[in-house]
Amino acid sequence: MFRKMYFFLYFFAYLIYSLPTLKKVKQLPPTMSVDERDRVQHDLPKRWARNLVGITGSTITVTGNEHIPSGPVLFVSNHQGNFDVPVLLGFVEKPFGFFSKVEVKKIPFIPRWMEVMNCVFVDRSNRRQALQSIKDSVALLKEGHSMVIFPEGTRSKGGPVGEFKTGGLRMAVDANVPIVPVAIEGTYKIMEQSKFGFKCADVSVRILQPITSHLGEEKADTKALAAHIQRVISDELQA
Template identity: 35%
Template sequence: MPSSPTGRTDRNLAWTAFNAVQFAFTLAWTAVMIVIALLVHAVLRDRHWPLRMASRWWAPGLLRGAGARLRVSGLEQVDWSRNHVFVANHQSTIDICALFRAIPVPLHFLLKQEMTRVPLVGWYAKAMGMVFIDRSNRRAALGFMRRSTELLRDGGSLCIFPEGTRSRSGAVAGFKGGAFQAAIDAGVEVVPVAIAGSGAVLYPEGFFRVRPGVIRVSFGTPLPTRTVDGPVDRQVLADEARAAVLAMLGRRADPA
């Protein structure tokens, strides 16, 4: 029997109230974790443990608060004693939590320049050596490339969303070749990562619309950035990485 309009309204109100509580928890938990991480960083003068706090405390707390169950596969395909560039499809803001939790090494992200203006989050990101990109400024974009390459040559691991933005429909847009240049310059392998279910847990549209669900993170076979003939073409590498992500998502390698 179809539910009545009154019943649907009551459920919507209940979800709205629940999501408001979740949003308050997200802000409070994030603020507490960042303050502690920054204090640890100030004392130790080292980024390792503040970054691991994001993986072991902050991300799991937010995933549990959202009612998200994380399922990870393919970890055995990656040599975790080496650093990599991880490239993932992007459905939701909660992807960052899922990746922090799934990847068992200290992780840096490529973030939009606007994030530097977000209180606490921006402070933490800058202190941890995250890489920022200003897409409106070509000279600044070249600086991002230099900083990314330096981070990789120093042994850091970097995570990039090469679609450039979140997908509102769940489709995987074309991967931009420029996102792969730092990996090529540093001679670091690229690991394709497929994320499924995150857009249904934290919707990309609307204000903090959360529903419990499963987020799956799958790791593919690392892709070399150099062959005996020299560096791999960055767009060829981008297309290979996208095809691997689509395969892990069980989708046909359709045109970008």
């Protein structure tokens, strides 16, 4: 319980402390390269996320950073628990934005940083808005920013990897960028398995070989692509 109290105290106190930095990164010169701008804008959020995970006492092991191509990519990950977000944000080397549900906008301070990090908010109950969110994400990918999606749409909490929805994968096809599968194991043990507070857990993040079969294919079969990526991640988790 003490860990949980400290977690939320740190969660919001650090965000308030970061407001002057947020103002500065919003004023970065437009002459900066995309890579340099993303590195600067993501530096503080990455440290914040690593510290949040550290408060839980969990150990994070990341393999496969060498598989990440240069330039923009779409990370596609399974979704085990609420800690998937801070784990990926804090421990994957390449900066990226999230394709996030619009409800996150209700959390104080968080949306301000997410906008700077090129995150896109989606209202799944509004089809027109959801389609526009995908278009916005495609534009960001074309500009050179990377994104991450959780195509299961809900947390598996340690169960089998759920069916991957195809909508988000359209981003990689339309933006013509590689897809990097990510297999996460153990994040659900931190929060979802704990009735009170947090549990420390051993978490593995395995970054897999990029998928490029869709590149240059405007009419790529996203349903087959989704099934293939789901199978690749499932096989990795069962290995």
